[in-house]
Amino acid sequence: xxxxxxxxxxxxxxxxxxxxxxxxxxxxxxxxxxxxxxxxxxxxxxxxxxxxxxxxxxxxxxxxxxxxxxxxxxxxxxxxxxxxxxxxxxxxxxxxxxxxxxxxxxxxxxxxxxxxxxxxxxxxxxxxxxxxxxxxxxxxxxxxxxxxxxxxxxxxxxxxxxxxxxxxxxxxxxxxxxxxxxxxxxxxxxxxxxxxxxxxxxxxxxxxxxxxxxxxxxxxxxxxxxxxxxxxxxxxxxxxxxxxxxxxxxxxxx
Numbered sequence: 001x002x003x004x005x006x007x008x009x010x011x012x013x014x015x016x017x018x019x020x021x022x023x024x025x026x027x028x029x030x031x032x033x034x035x036x037x038x039x040x041x042x043x044x045x046x047x048x049x050x051x052x053x054x055x056x057x058x059x060x061x062x063x064x065x066x067x068x069x070x071x072x073x074x075x076x077x078x079x080x081x082x083x084x085x086x087x088x089x090x091x092x093x094x095x096x097x098x099x100x101x102x103x104x105x106x107x108x109x110x111x112x113x114x115x116x117x118x119x120x121x122x123x124x125x126x127x128x129x130x131x132x133x134x135x136x137x138x139x140x141x142x143x144x145x146x147x148x149x150x151x152x153x154x155x156x157x158x159x160x161x162x163x164x165x166x167x168x169x170x171x172x173x174x175x176x177x178x179x180x181x182x183x184x185x186x187x188x189x190x191x192x193x194x195x196x197x198x199x200x201x202x203x204x205x206x207x208x209x210x211x212x213x214x215x216x217x218x219x220x221x222x223x224x225x226x227x228x229x230x231x232x233x234x235x236x237x238x239x240x241x242x243x244x245x246x247x248x249x250x251x252x253x254x
Contacts, residue, residue, distance in 0.1 A: 011229030012229075013228075018059065045072045047201050051206055064078055094253065100169070110157050168185045176245070206220040214247040214251065217243075
């Protein structure tokens with residue numbers, strides 16, 4: 001932002017939003033969890049972010065379990081790396097369903113379903129161009145309300161709710177809430193609701209903070225103030241709130 005010469009010679013004093021005690025705790029927690037995940041899931045690195053929903057201020061950001069560890073590519077900031085979010089993307093779709101006038105009691109059928117028009121309805125192949133996803137537990141429960149579907153994070157009803165929400169409008173909801181990494185609707189199919197688009201942890205945490213803040217978004221920020229050697233304030237945190245989701249929908253989602 002300021003250039004190498006300014007950073008090296010202007011004597012900048014930077015005050016971040018990080019809570020030092022929380023940051024230390026986050027680093028300890030992440031290191032412990034990352035080592036467990038390495039044993040269980042063969043994952044080498046991890047990231048952690050915490051944001052104050054009322055301000056957008058980043059309270060903790062741990063970008064790696066070990067910055068100086070070359071064996072895990074430690075200098076990569078995992079919180080800014082684009083990854084598929086899995087089922088954590090579902091709430092953006094479900095919020096869009098509510099925006100369209102459906103309710104928590106809207107029912108869809110949790111049954112083995114062939115979603116592709118290229119394949120016969122009773123052909124439950126999942127090989128392209130067919131699409132017939134499974135639920136995590138490989139079971140189906142029949143009629144299921146919106147509320148139960150999202151509470152249990154059941155895949156097949158979630159794909160059906162994406163039909164009701166629409167890919168275009170679901171992407172718009174995600175963007176309104178702060179996700180910038182997704183492309184246009186032609187890049188995604190029904191897998192969008194199951195995490196088929198890449199996002200990063202910082203933006204996902206910021207987007208989730210909208211649910212925690214009654215539908216009001218505060219863009220994530222890590223800087224409270226920057227001064228130069230003469231004490232001149234070069235930049236200072238200013239709140240930049242905007243309503244991106246109806247308050248009642250945010251409460252229903254919570």
